[in-house]
Amino acid sequence: MHRRSQFILRRHLSHLHFHSGEPASHTFPRSIPPPCSTAISFRVCDSIPPMATFGLADYDDLLRGCTRRRAIKEGRVIHAHMIKSHFVTSVRLANRLLVMYVKGGSLEDARQVLDGMSQRDVISWTAMMSGYSQHGRSFEALEQLPRMLRTGATVHRRRLGSADVDSVAYLRGNGQLRHLESSGCLGSPEAPQMVNIRSILPNEYTLATVLPSCTGHSGQDHGRQIHSLAVKSNFDSHMFVGSSLLDMYSKVGEVKDARRVFNMLPHRDVVSCTAIISGYAQSGLDEEALKVFQQLQREGMECNYVTFVSLLTAIAGLAALDFGRQVHGLVIRSELLFYVVLDNSLIDMYSKCGSLKHSRRVFDNMPERSVISWNTMLMGYGKHGLGREVVQLFKSMFREVKPNGVTFLAVLSGCSHGGLIDEGLDIFGYMVSDQRLKPEIGHYGCLVDLLGRAGRIEEALDVIKNMPYEPTSALWNSLLGACRLHAKISIGEVVARKLLDMEPDNASNYVILSNIYAASGRWQDVARVRESMKLKKLTKEPGRSSIQLDKVMHIFFSSDRSHPRRKEIFDKITEVCERIKAAGYVPDLSCVLHDVDDEQKESILLGHSEKLAIAFGLMGNACRESIRITKNLRICIDCHNFAKYVSNVYQMEISLRDSSRFHLVAGGACSCGDYW
DNA sequence: ATAGGGTTAG
Structure with missing residues (x-):
């Protein structure tokens, strides 16, 4: 590389420090910055002389530095310089660019690079999928998999000499290819030949990357297809792929399959164990989660904070205070304190185990709190009916964090449980007008609950009628509870019928309706409802509460x-x-x-x-x-x-x-x- | 140059 051009480029990037002095670990997981604009800045590098030449290794170095420091702006300058100086790049370097944009969170730029590449390898595709996957763009992540598999079509290829396909400009879209062709950079200008390139197959990285995107309705379908891909390529017992697989199964509600994958693993490590613990906890099989943890302890496996977070979820579900305290002790001894997420889990565990005192102690001792910390604490007070504490804590959270939608769910339900009707209504108004948050259906649900408990049934009904959502059965159920409580038989009947229309196969709706008729002495109607229940073969459920x-x-x-x-x-x-x-x-x-x-x-x-x-x-x-x-x-x-x-x-x-x-x-x- | 597990709400 010419000394002068090296100097010029370095000066342009002088505010970047490419030495390795990066702090090794962070106490708090660092978040990826938001996506940048898609425009690749040509203007910034206008003053870099186009004749400045850099070698592959120079660009490689610079891009690696940008990726590590998430310096996307500077990366763009380098990218632009590569284009301007007609640098013939390789797949390897294009992947560097792609990864730089992915890690910097600029997925649109990354996609531009990917789509502009005339030749891609499994790393290119995996990097792109990783970007989409990590940003919750599951659909796009999955979409790349068939695209990748289809790449193996017949392509035009010129003789390229030793550099082979790597030397084909990836910047076809930017008009680079024509330039390279006319300047003879692509080897001797012989007639193009048709070459069959093998389909690019996913490797263990690819599989581990896309599996977390198998969520939602068709998640299981996609997940099973990818599982079969994994079996075919013999990666199904790879540790990373395996833990992604078992996590996928537990997230789509197939815990048994998750366990099967877990049992197939060649050995167990913290991540796979954590995944199965979390799977059990999320499926409500809390005792199973505890068993895995105990086995993990016996084997002497070192746990990290994610393990404890998953375990604490299970403990909270069991309300096992003593065990929770023991685990808290373990956490302290593992010197894992001051992870915000872990502390949040401790707060939640204590409050679900009934010990708000301990919750508050953890909360107060946190060196830094996230909005989830506040929400969890608010929920804790709310569930225990401590409305005043909810409102007080809510008022004091503003100096630290901005409340979000969940905050208002916590506060509104706290007011409802605590009987603070007017406060709740005020806070709902505040949410809409001052915080400019668009209420979700759950917030309307809280409002209905709040009014319903106070006996203001007609107002609650008004809320349902005027809200911009279709009422759910849960919402009608909440109103129905209020109707029974305040003996609003006629409205209750209407609501119960509505519920029955929505869920004609739900036995409890029949029970509710017949209870309403029973409450007003309409025994013939009761008998009719029971009869239709029998016709629907729904009578297995107890007619009334059998728990006395x-x-x-x-x-x-x-x-x-x-x-x-x-x-x-x-x-x-x-x-x-x-x-x-x-x-x-x-x-x-x-x-x-x-x-x-x-x-x-x-x-x-x-x-x-x-x-x-x-x-x-x-x-x-x-x-x-x-x-x-x-x-x-x-x-x-x-x-x-x-x-x-x-x-x-x-x-x-x-x-x-x-x-x-x-x-x-x-x-x-x-x-x-x-x-x- | 690409990879796995995590917290509040319903």
């Missing part, structure tokens, strides 16, 4: 029959329960426990399984507020979470596997005002 308080009691005591004060406690609980029922409220075991004095409560909790204790401990926090709300506003507490714990308990104690039924019964019963 006394059954819970039975299980509650069966695990500790020898407790000295068993009888006394039982009597006390029964008495309180009767009192609540007599007052016209729905008894909830957690409310009952609240009224038992501390010593008795402790003796109950101590003698029983961890899950049960935690479940009640959690609702003990929540019910303080809910009893107040129930009494002041005559609205029912939200039992969604509690239903989850009850189902856990039941599964454990009487080994009933059908948890969805318990969710349905326990959750449905609460919103319908039935006794469980």
Whole structure:
């Protein structure tokens, strides 16, 4: 390279530091900058003399530097210079450019490079797919795979000498090829020959890259096709491909297939184990997730923060506080603290296990918080019915982060659960007018819930009618719950019929409708609904909630029959329960426990399984507020979470596997005002 | 020059 031109180019790029002094690791994962404009800047390099010549190695060096530092602007200057000086490039160098744009997040530029290449190899395609995949552009990522496989058609090729196809200009689209041809750069100008180039096959990199894009409706279809490609090319037991495969299967809901792939792996590493843990956790098979982790521990495998994040999700699902605390201890000992994502998971785990104190402690000790940290904390308060804390925390988050859509979901549902009707309405207005966020259907759902709980059914109905979305069945269900709670029989009937129209095969809709008829004494209508249920063969589901308080009691005591004060406690609980029922409220075991004095409560909790204790401990926090709300506003507490714990308990104690039924019964019963 | 697992909400 000429000294002078080297000097000139370096001076243009003088603000870049191409020495290797990069900090090795970052405490927080660094995000990729947003895509840049697609225009390749010719203007910037106008002052670089076009006669300046650089060698392949020089460009290679410069582009590598740009890629590493995500210096896309400077990369563009180099790219433009390559074009201007008619540099004959190679596939290798074109790939450098492509990767530079991909890593810099400028996918449109990368695509331009790819499409302009007259010759591409598996790396070119993989790099492009990686770009699309990492930016959530799954469709485009997958789209490249058949394009790549089709490339092996017959092509014109001139004799190129030793440099072979690598020397073909990739810049055909920019008119470079003609120039190269006329200047004789492409070897002796003999007649072009037709050459068959073999189809470019995916390698292990390609497969591992595209598999995460197999999501959504056709995800499983695509995933299985790619799996078969992997089998054909013998990459299906490759560690990277395998963990992508098993992750793909668990994400499309085929955990069994995920496990099959996991078992086929030649060995296990942290990533594949984490993938299966996360798969189990996401499918609700929390105990399976824990088992894998325990096995991992026994094998002495080193965990990283992603493993813990996945594990904490499973622990949160089980409400296993003690185990969660142990894992928190492990996290501290692994010196993995101060990963925002990990701390967020800890906050969530503690709040779902009922220990808001611990949640808050983690939250307060974070050196840096993301919007998810705030949202998780807000959710925690909301689920426990602590509306005031929700609003207070919401007000203080602005100095640190900007709230997003999920924030408002958390705050609105927090207000709803906490009985803060006017505050909730204010915040919805604030969201729309001040924050200029377009409410999603979920936000309208919160609004409906908020108004419904307060008995403002007509207003809730207005919201549904005027919102710019088609109401979902969940939304109608929420309104229906409110109708039952406030004895709005006529609106309730309309809503229930609507639900039945939307989901004619959902047994619980028949149950709801017949309950409404029963509530207004229309027994003939009840019989008609039951009859149509029978015709549809939907009668297997219980007609009413089959979980009775006394059954819970039975299980509650069966695990500790020898407790000295068993009888006394039982009597006390029964008495309180009767009192609540007599007052016209729905008894909830957690409310009952609240009224038992501390010593008795402790003796109950101590003698029983961890899950049960935690479940009640959690609702003990929540019910303080809910009893107040129930009494002041005559609205029912939200039992969604509690239903989850009850189902856990039941599964454990009487080994009933059908948890969805318990969710349905326990959750449905609460919103319908039935006794469980 | 290309590669795998992660957090809130419903």
